[in-house]
Amino acid sequence: MAQTSALSSFSNATTAVRYNTPVTLSTASPGERVITLEEVSWHDNPSDCWIVIYDRVYDVTDFLDEHPGGSDILLEYGGRDASCAFRGTGHSAQAVRALNRFLIGELPMEERIFRKAGGYRLSDIPE
Numbered sequence: 001m002a003q004t005s006a007l008s009s010f011s012n013a014t015t016a017v018r019y020n021t022p023v024t025l026s027t028a029s030p031g032e033r034v035i036t037l038e039e040v041s042w043h044d045n046p047s048d049c050w051i052v053i054y055d056r057v058y059d060v061t062d063f064l065d066e067h068p069g070g071s072d073i074l075l076e077y078g079g080r081d082a083s084c085a086f087r088g089t090g091h092s093a094q095a096v097r098a099l100n101r102f103l104i105g106e107l108p109m110e111e112r113i114f115r116k117a118g119g120y121r122l123s124d125i126p127e
């Protein structure tokens with residue numbers, strides 16, 4: 001019961017409102033390739049930069065110079081999980097959709113922190 005009310009107040013937070021707008025993402029690629037956090041950690045430089053957002057792995061190497069927020073901030077998260085940073089920055093639905101361009105795989109089930117089978121999950125992460 002306590003968890004239910006915590007969740008509803010989270011959903012009512014101003015910063016969360018835009019994320020509650022349904023965003024339809026193509027799910028063609030997830031599942032194609034399972035990539036561990038250990039493997040992601042090797043891709044942490046300007047010529048080879050992967051980041052993890054919501055348990056999915058993105059190769060943002062070709063996006064570094066295009067990112068409206070700059071390349072430095074992406075490189076800070078190169079080889080790491082950037083879910084909270086991505087969310088906390090308040091990216092638009094368009095930015096969430098743009099993620100799909102860079103999708104290369106997803107974390108193994110045992111390393112996921114958002115999309116666990118049958119587990120707790122945020123109500124509004126991209127499907």
Ligand code: HEM
Nearest residue numbers: 058060068069073077082085086089090091092095098099
């Ligand atoms: C593949 C991953 C990412 C994509 C596709 C992406 C895309 C975008 C887009 C399209 C914008 C323009 C504003 C908007 O539409 O929301 C933006 C802005 C921004 N992004 Fe990202 N982003 C990514 C990852 C990140 C990460 C990991 C951070 C780390 C905090 C970040 C920080 C920012 C910041 C600070 C801005 C604001 C720039 C400004 O308004 O001056 N982004 N991003």
